[in-house]
Amino acid sequence: MTDSENTELARTVLPRTAVPAGLTDPVESARAELRAALAAIEVRGNFPRRIEKATARGVVRARAFAHRNPIGAGAAVVAATATVGGLVWVIARAISR
Template sequence: MTSELSLPRTAVPLGITDPVESARAELKAALAAIEEKANVPKRVAKATDRGVTQARAFAQRQPAAAVAAVVGVAAAVGVFVWGAVRLYTR
C-alpha cells in the first residue's frame, strides 16, 4: 500500500486506480463516517471533555467570575426545583 500520512478514518486515500479497491475504500470511509455520526455516547463524552477543559481554563483565568457563575447556576437550579415542587404540591 502507498505511504499514508495521517488520514482521518472518514477520508478516501488518493491514487487508488483499481475500481474494486476504490469502492472498498469509499465504503470503509462511509461506514466510518456513519459510525462517527451515530455514536452518540462517544460524541457526548468528547463534548463533556471539551466543556470541562474550557471551564477549568476559565476558572484559572478568572476565579471570581467562575465562583459567581457556579453560585448563579446553583441558585437557578434551586429556584427551578423549588418552583417545580411548589407546583406539584398545589
Template structure:
C-alpha cells in the first residue's frame, strides 16, 4: 500500500474536514464537530462504562496470567474493605 493513495482519509467526528470553502458549510461543520466533542466529553455514563469495561478486561487478563496473584489481590482487597467497615462502625458507635 502506498502513502499517496487516492482514498479519502476518514475524519473523526470531533474534527472539521479540510477544504470547505463555503463559510456557512464550514460553520455547520464546526458546530457539528463541537457538539460531538461536547457529547464525547460530557457523556459521563458512557465514559464510566468504557473505563469499567477496560479495567474488567485487564483484571481478567491478569487473572488468566497469574491466578495465584489474582486470588491474593482479592483476599487483600476483601480484608481492606472489612477493616474499613469495621473501623467506621467502631468509630460511629463510640
C-alpha cells in the first residue's frame, strides 16, 4: 500500500457498530450486518463498562468543579454527607420502632 492509500483507509475507518457501504455480495453484507449488530449489543449490554465510563466522567467533572470552585465543592461534600447521614438515621429509626 502506498501512503495515499493508508491515508484514505485511515479516513474511512468505521465504528464497530456500522456496516460498510458498497458491499455487493449478499453473504458479505449479511456477515457485516451481523458483526455490527453483535458489536452494538455488546456496547449497549456491557453495563459494567458503561458504569465504569460514567464514573470516570463524573470523577473528571467533580475534580474540575473542585478545581474551579473549592468552596462550592466543600459545601457539596458537606451537603451530601448530611443527606446520607440523615437518610441512615431515618432508616435506623424506622427499623427500631
